[in-house]
Amino acid sequence: MTTAPATMRGPVQRAIEVCPVEVSIAVLGGAWKLSTVKYLLERTHRFGELQRRLGTVTPRTLTRVLRDLETDGIVVRTVYAEVPPRVEYSLTDLGRSLDQVVGWLNAWGDAYPSSAG
Amino acid sequence: MTTAPATMRGPVQRAIEVCPVEVSIAVLGGAWKLSTVKYLLERTHRFGELQRRLGTVTPRTLTRVLRDLETDGIVVRTVYAEVPPRVEYSLTDLGRSLDQVVGWLNAWGDAYPSSAG
DNA sequence: CAGTATCCTCCGCGATACTG
DNA sequence: CAGTATCGCGGAGGATACTG
Numbered sequence: 001m002t003t004a005p006a007t008m009r010g011p012v013q014r015a016i017e018v019c020p021v022e023v024s025i026a027v028l029g030g031a032w033k034l035s036t037v038k039y040l041l042e043r044t045h046r047f048g049e050l051q052r053r054l055g056t057v058t059p060r061t062l063t064r065v066l067r068d069l070e071t072d073g074i075v076v077r078t079v080y081a082e083v084p085p086r087v088e089y090s091l092t093d094l095g096r097s098l099d100q101v102v103g104w105l106n107a108w109g110d111a112y113p114s115s116a117g
Numbered sequence: 118m119t120t121a122p123a124t125m126r127g128p129v130q131r132a133i134e135v136c137p138v139e140v141s142i143a144v145l146g147g148a149w150k151l152s153t154v155k156y157l158l159e160r161t162h163r164f165g166e167l168q169r170r171l172g173t174v175t176p177r178t179l180t181r182v183l184r185d186l187e188t189d190g191i192v193v194r195t196v197y198a199e200v201p202p203r204v205e206y207s208l209t210d211l212g213r214s215l216d217q218v219v220g221w222l223n224a225w226g227d228a229y230p231s232s233a234g
Numbered sequence: 235c236a237g238t239a240t241c242c243t244c245c246g247c248g249a250t251a252c253t254g
Numbered sequence: 255c256a257g258t259a260t261c262g263c264g265g266a267g268g269a270t271a272c273t274g
Contacts (some may be wrong), residue, residue, distance in 0.1 A: 008230075015226075016230060018152060018171070018172065018173075019151075019152045019155065019223075019226075020222075020223045020224070020225075020226035020227035020229075021151040021152055021155055021219060021222050021223045021226055022148065022149075022151065022152055022226070023226035023227075023229050023230070024151070024222040024223070024225050024226035024229070025145070025146055025147070025148075025150075025151055025222075025226075027226075027229065028142070029142055029146035029147065030142070030146065030246070030247090031139065031142075031246080031247070032139075032247095033142070034136075034138040034139065034141070034142055035135060035136045035138055035139055038136065038138055046255085046256085047255075047256050047257070048255065048256070051256095054135070055135065056135075056248095057247095057248095058247080058248060058249070058250090059256075059257060059258085060247085060248080060249090060250095060257090060258080060259090061246085061247055061248070062257095063256085063257065063258080064246085064247085079256095083255095084255050084256085085254085085255050085256055085257085086255075086256090087255085087256060087257085094229075097225070098225070100221060101218075101221050101222060101225055102138060104217060104218050104221060105137075105138050105141040105142075105218060106136075106137045106138045106141070107137070108137075108141050108214070108215070108218055109132075109136075109137035109138055109139065109140030109141035109142075109144075110137035110140075112137075112140050112141070112144065112211075113125075113133060113140070147266070147267090148266080148267070149267095163235085163236085164235075164236050164237070165235065165236070168236095173268095174267095174268095175267080175268060175269075175270095176236075176237060176238085177237090177238080177239090177267080177268080177269090178266085178267055178268070179237095180236085180237065180238080181266085181267085196236095200235095201235045201236085202235050202236055202237085202274085203235075203236090204235085204236060204237085
């Protein structure tokens, strides 16, 4: 129904054997992934935009993050045949279905350190 | 207010510099962590119980997972001076505050593969 | 029962430099 | 602008064996 991954990444496959929450972590865990989704929930972004908003991510890492999210059916990559090159990243239906989840995790992470000293 | 970590693990510290969602991932990301929390939301568990319910986790890994969750203020470890030894793991207030999050992630992960082939 | 001790492998992620 | 190419390190997580 929603957008579906063509091939399944290893970590995701293995997670399915364990528990649904492990599937979520296999897809969304790892640095920069949820931050990227969070920005894409806001609006479509270009590669450089994402890089600047994320702050300290390297191009290589951001590329892999976006490729993973694309493989997992979260992100769609659109290339425009222009000069200079323009590539836009947006969310699939499945990606947009993360709206609530991202909201909760953002709120929980935001409240987290306040309980510490 | 809720239970607070005494010391802060490196990944969590670094995540704070980036985005609240990265904090959540720093605490909850990684294999077995959310599954463990999910079972502990159900009720208190002993070490061996958790190991059996998780299925294929090694003792070494489960120990580290539980120590991390303890350091991060999610889990409480209670040792009973008995023979044979008995150790029980339960959630802190902060850990219990993950109820909703775990529910969402479990539901999302459960629906995830159905959209694929 | 509830872990430790050792060892080892994979790969996530960063640093740096280069390109169509 | 939007990446790729190379290199390297640290740490997550498994395999196996042992212990208070």
